[in-house]
Amino acid sequence: MDAVVVRQVSKSFGGGRRALSRVDLTIREGAIHGLLGPNGAGKTTLIATMVGLTAPDEGRVEVCGLDVGSHLHRVQMLVNMVRGFSGVLEKVTARELLVYYAHLYDAPLSRVEEVLCRTGLWERRDQQVALFSSGWRQRFFIAKGLINRPRVLFLDEPTVGLDVDAALAVRDLVREINREGCTILLTTHYMREAEDLCSTIALIAEGRIVAEGSAAELKDLVRDPGQPEPTLEDVFLRLTRQSLEVADA
Numbered sequence: 001m002d003a004v005v006v007r008q009v010s011k012s013f014g015g016g017r018r019a020l021s022r023v024d025l026t027i028r029e030g031a032i033h034g035l036l037g038p039n040g041a042g043k044t045t046l047i048a049t050m051v052g053l054t055a056p057d058e059g060r061v062e063v064c065g066l067d068v069g070s071h072l073h074r075v076q077m078l079v080n081m082v083r084g085f086s087g088v089l090e091k092v093t094a095r096e097l098l099v100y101y102a103h104l105y106d107a108p109l110s111r112v113e114e115v116l117c118r119t120g121l122w123e124r125r126d127q128q129v130a131l132f133s134s135g136w137r138q139r140f141f142i143a144k145g146l147i148n149r150p151r152v153l154f155l156d157e158p159t160v161g162l163d164v165d166a167a168l169a170v171r172d173l174v175r176e177i178n179r180e181g182c183t184i185l186l187t188t189h190y191m192r193e194a195e196d197l198c199s200t201i202a203l204i205a206e207g208r209i210v211a212e213g214s215a216a217e218l219k220d221l222v223r224d225p226g227q228p229e230p231t232l233e234d235v236f237l238r239l240t241r242q243s244l245e246v247a248d249a
């Protein structure tokens with residue numbers, strides 16, 4: 001089954017420039033699907049249409065077989081989202097915040113303990129999240145993202161600004177969450193991270209999907225005979241620049 005189906009989705013914010021232009025995207029259930037693109041390409045806007053934060057001007061989005069526009073509340077109960085660089089309230093502990101989020105989703109309080117353990121935060125449950133280091137803070141946001149047992153988790157740059165160890169820990173956590181059955185859409189500017197984690201990758205530039213497939217399939221698109229094996233970074237630069245040139249022409 002498909003976890004997310006996006007069909008012909010367009011979105012403009014005014015000023016004439018389209019943030020998304022007739023985007024088609026399918027995420028298979030159980031996948032870790034990467035969404036890669038330059039700054040301003042439309043990744044966050046596309047996620048916003050999938051979680052029901054932004055209504056597309058045209059097209060439709062289905063999540064777990066439900067149309068997001070007409071089943072907004074049900075969809076929002078089935079998904080969750082984690083963003084890099086999120087702020088937190090001061091003077092509130094990890095446990096207190098998670099209890100609050102559990103109430104929002106009507107989740108049992110036992111779920112708070114589960115996600116604290118799942119993300120390695122149990123020992124820090126009574127500490128203020130605002131005082132956590134970036135790595136622990138990001139684990140907290142993942143705990144928050146898991147509170148409603150989402151079927152699809154949207155991770156928007158989950159390792160941005162983290163040191164090597166903290167980023168590794170978050171990536172391990174992402175793999176474990178996925179193994180437990182959660183479909184994941186991941187945006188990242190780190191090509192190694194995308195290659196390590198994602199079974200399929202979509203490249204977006206100027207609001208359009210310019211290529212999709214496994215990392216190996218994407219490399220095939222730019223492989224030149226007699227040249228060294230392309231990296232995912234080569235693929236990214238070649239295909240997104242091509243798209244920019246077409247858009248500017």
Ligand SMILES: Nc1ncnc2c1ncn2[C@@H]1O[C@H](COP(=O)(O)OP(=O)(O)OP(=O)(O)O)[C@@H](O)[C@H]1O
Pocket residue numbers: 013018019037038039040041042043044045046
């Ligand atoms: N609320 C908004 N109002 C006006 N323009 C917006 C809004 N949100 C996004 N945009 C514009 O839409 C385009 C796509 O932005 P978006 O944030 O989706 O890109 P992105 O790929 O997530 O970028 P980044 O990698 O920098 O986070 C950009 O031109 C951005 O300026």
